[in-house]
Structures are given as C-alpha cells and as structure tokens.
Amino acid sequence: MKQLLFRNLSKHYGKRLLFTDLEVPLTTGQCLLLTGKNGAGKTTLMRILAGLDKPDSGEIQVDQSRYTWRTYRPHLQRQILYLHQQPYLFEGSVWDNLAFALTRGLSRLEQTQQIEEVAAWAGLSALLNNKAKQLSGGEAQRLAMARALLRKPSALLLDEPTANMDHSARLLTLEMLEDLKHQGLMLMVASHDPDWFQAVTNQQIKL
Amino acid sequence: MASISSATWQAIQLLISGDPDLWEIILISFRVSLIAIALATPPAILMAFLLAFGNFPGRRLLIAMTNTALAIPAVVVGLTLYLVLSRSGPLGEWRLLFTQTAMIIGQIVLAFPLLVAMAHTALQAADRRAWETARMLGASKIRAIWTLMYEVRFGLMSALLASFGRIIAEVGASMMLGGNILHYTRNIPTAIALETSKGEFAQGIALGLVLLLLAFILNLLLHYFQGKGHIAA
Numbered sequence: 151m152k153q154l155l156f157r158n159l160s161k162h163y164g165k166r167l168l169f170t171d172l173e174v175p176l177t178t179g180q181c182l183l184l185t186g187k188n189g190a191g192k193t194t195l196m197r198i199l200a201g202l203d204k205p206d207s208g209e210i211q212v213d214q215s216r217y218t219w220r221t222y223r224p225h226l227q228r229q230i231l232y233l234h235q236q237p238y239l240f241e242g243s244v245w246d247n248l249a250f251a252l253t254r255g256l257s258r259l260e261q262t263q264q265i266e267e268v269a270a271w272a273g274l275s276a277l278l279n280n281k282a283k284q285l286s287g288g289e290a291q292r293l294a295m296a297r298a299l300l301r302k303p304s305a306l307l308l309d310e311p312t313a314n315m316d317h318s319a320r321l322l323t324l325e326m327l328e329d330l331k332h333q334g335l336m337l338m339v340a341s342h343d344p345d346w347f348q349a350v351t352n353q354q355i356k357l
Numbered sequence: 358m359a360s361i362s363s364a365t366w367q368a369i370q371l372l373i374s375g376d377p378d379l380w381e382i383i384l385i386s387f388r389v390s391l392i393a394i395a396l397a398t399p400p401a402i403l404m405a406f407l408l409a410f411g412n413f414p415g416r417r418l419l420i421a422m423t424n425t426a427l428a429i430p431a432v433v434v435g436l437t438l439y440l441v442l443s444r445s446g447p448l449g450e451w452r453l454l455f456t457q458t459a460m461i462i463g464q465i466v467l468a469f470p471l472l473v474a475m476a477h478t479a480l481q482a483a484d485r486r487a488w489e490t491a492r493m494l495g496a497s498k499i500r501a502i503w504t505l506m507y508e509v510r511f512g513l514m515s516a517l518l519a520s521f522g523r524i525i526a527e528v529g530a531s532m533m534l535g536g537n538i539l540h541y542t543r544n545i546p547t548a549i550a551l552e553t554s555k556g557e558f559a560q561g562i563a564l565g566l567v568l569l570l571l572a573f574i575l576n577l578l579l580h581y582f583q584g585k586g587h588i589a590a
Contacts, residue, residue, distance in 0.1 A: 251495065
C-alpha cells in the first residue's frame with residue numbers, strides 16, 4: 151500500500167459544518183501537515199481518518215481500490231494510529247507501556263529486544279523502569295510514539311505533538327518524525343503552529 | 358447512665374472473651390453480606406459499563422430506574438421478596454424463606470442499585486483516552502475493559518465498600534427473609550433488634566460496637582480510595 155486517499159469527507163458538528171468534500175492523501179514516507187485555528191476540526195478529521203469517529207460522508211481509495219469509509223473502517227483501525235494531543239499513558243512503568251503494545255506470541259527474548267530497540271530509538275532507555283505517568287511532556291510524547299511504532303502501523307496521526315514542549319524536546323520530536331518518514335510511514339501532523347514542521351512537511355492542508 | 362456504662366462494659370467483655378454465640382452472629386453477618394456483594398458485583402459493574410458507554414434505547418430510563426431503586430427501603434425489599442419466596446408465592450417451591458440464601462438474595466437486591474449507581478458515576482468520569490489507546494494498541498475489548506476498570510479502580514472500590522456497609526447493617530430485609538433464627542439466620546442487626554426488645558443490652562451493644570467499628574474502617578477505606586481516585590484523575 152503506497153497511498154490512502156480519503157475523498158469527499160464531510161462532517162458537521164451539531165449544525166456547524168466543519169468540512170465538506172475534503173480530500174486527504176496519506177502517502178508512504180511523506181508527512182502531511184494539517185493546520186487551522188482552534189476549533190477548525192483538525193482533531194475531528196484525524197479521529198475520522200483513524201476510524202475513531204464517523205464522518206457524515208466519505209470514501210477511501212487504497213492504491214487502485216475504492217471503499218466506503220464505513221466498509222473500510224476496521225482496516226483503518228488496524229493500519230492508522232492516532233496519538234492524542236496529551237498521550238494517554240497506562241499505569242506502571244515505561245516498560246509496561248511498551249509491553250502493552252507488543253503483538254502476542256512473542257518469546258520473552260523477542261519482547262525484550264523489541265522494547266529495548268524502540269526505547270533506544272525514542273531516547274527512553276534510561277527511563278524504562280520509571281513510572282510512565284511521571285514523565286515530562288516531551289518524554290510522554292516520545293513514549294506514545296515508540297509504543298505506537300511497536301504496532302507496526304501504516305500511518306501515524308499526531309495531534310499537536312509539540313504542544314507544551316521546550317525547544318530541545320521539539321527538535322527531538324522533529325528528528326523522530328523525519329526518521330519515521332524514512333522508515334516508510336505515512337505521517338500526518340496537526341498543528342496551529344505550522345512553521346515548526348516545515349522541515350518535515352511534504353504537503354499541507356488548511357481547515 | 359450507670360446501666361448504659363455497665364452494659365457497655367459487659368459488651369466489651371463479651372467481645373474480648375470470645376463469646377461463641379456473639380461471634381457466631383458476627384460470622385453469619387459477614388458470610389451472608391460478603392457472598393451477596395461477591396454475587397452482585399459482576400453484573401452490577403457490567404450494567405454500569407453498559408449505562409456509561411452503551412448507546413441503546415431506554416438507557417436514560419434505566420439510569421432513572423436505578424437511581425430510584427436507591428431510595429427503596431430495605432423493609433420494602435424484604436416484603437416484596439417475602440411475598441415472592443413464601444409458600445404461596447411464585448418461587449415458594451424453592452423453600453428459600455428463612456434461609457441464609459433468602460437473606461443473600463435480599464442483600465443482593467439492596468446492594469445492586471447502589472453498586473450500579475456508584476460504578477456508573479466512576480466509569481463516566483473515566484478517561485476515554487484509556488479505552489481508545491488500549492484498542493488502538495491492539496487490545497481486545499475484554500482487555501480494554503480491564504484497562505478502563507483499572508483506571509477507575511478507586512471509584513469501583515468505593516462503590517463496593519459503600520454497598521457492603523449498606524447491606525451488613527440493614528435489618529428490614531434480613532429480619533423478614535431470614536426470620537432471625539439463632540445459629541442460622543441471626544445476624545448483627547437482627548440480633549441487636551431482638552436483644553434490645555428483650556432488655557438484654559450487653560449483647561446488643563457489643564454487636565453495635567462491631568458495626569460501629571466496621572463503619573469506621575469502611576469510612577477510612579472509602580476516604581482513602583476516594584482520595585486516591587482524585588489523585589489518579
């Protein structure tokens with residue numbers, strides 16, 4: 151799968167129209183930047199793309215095949231991972247959080263290898279035994295990204311991933327996004343501060 | 358005043374000396390109420406879960422009915438079940454009246470709405486990101502439910518403790534359904550009522566002290582869990 155192309159997406163929130171006939175292309179190895187004011191519908195759109203919320207209408211083209219959003223929803227939920235603006239971390243340690251996302255049937259050795267590998271990638275190796283709920287904002291976001299990566303998704307949708315981060319944490323997040331692109335993931339980043347993400351952005355949609 | 362203090366002193370002596378009749382009543386109380394809570398909790402939490410996250414017709418009506426059931430007096434529950442379980446009632450053939458099983462059924466009926474209402478409140482306050490994150494990370498529905506329940510575990514423990522406190526101290530349903538039979542269905546509240554009516558205050562006060570101590574411990578635990586719940590939130 152090289153591209154997921156969402157077409158004719160429409161959504162009302164109450165009586166207010168958030169977007170209509172919207173086209174969203176998610177492409178392997180590329181980052182799509184989603185901008186817009188607060189309340190423009192960025193989060194709603196991402197949740198629809200991840201199969202969490204329903205659109206009023208919408209269809210999906212996967213390479214050459216076309217589906218309705220409804221029929222393709224179970225696939226969306228497997229292939230696309232949405233990361234909340236403030237990622238939810240489970241009780242327990244950083245290790246426990248990463249272990250939660252591991253696929254079943256792995257040997258103890260494979261589990262350890264995968265967790266240590268992804269923790270090193272996210273710069274969390276030294277924090278594996280720390281309580282997840284006590285991580286800083288930047289560390290929590292990196293843990294959420296690392297945890298998502300263990301599910302081997304096709305696409306990652308990140309909602310304001312650098313909100314409340316200091317400068318160095320933001321730079322680290324950008325580096326990780328660039329690396330995810332090289333790994334061949336489809337990326338989408340929602341931000342009301344688009345300048346930060348220009349370095350990793352291939353395409354941009356404004357709501 | 359002197360008689361109250363001497364009866365209280367006698368009561369403490371009864372408790373400390375391990376009076377077998379007294380301790381048997383205490384054990385029957387705990388046995389019946391613990392079984393009732395254990396049986397009521399799983400369906401109550403399931404129903405609370407459906408009320409909190411389900412989307413089905415009649416949901417609001419069910420919530421209103423559950424909240425109404427909270428106000429039903431224990432004696433009315435006792436009367437209703439008495440009519441159902443008595444020989445001429447629809448379940449009379451089961452011969453359950455004046456047994457511990459009947460007391461357990463009565464206490465389940467009393468605990469159920471309180472468990473549902475409190476668990477529903479706890480689950481409604483749960484962070485929905487916990488459910489979504491668990492599901493997106495490949496958790497089965499069962500595992501995601503456990504994750505969410507763990508998230509609100511302190512609220513659920515509060516529901517459990519409050520319900521246990523309610524049923525172990527109720528007298529109406531136990532008296533009508535159990536019949537207050539010595540060595541079999543006499544529990545703390547029915548024994549207190551009986552001993553007081555006979556003018557035997559020492560045993561009544563001793564059992565009252567046990568209930569008071571239990572209420573104090575439950576309140577301490579409730580306070581602890583509610584505090585924990587706020588911190589976790």
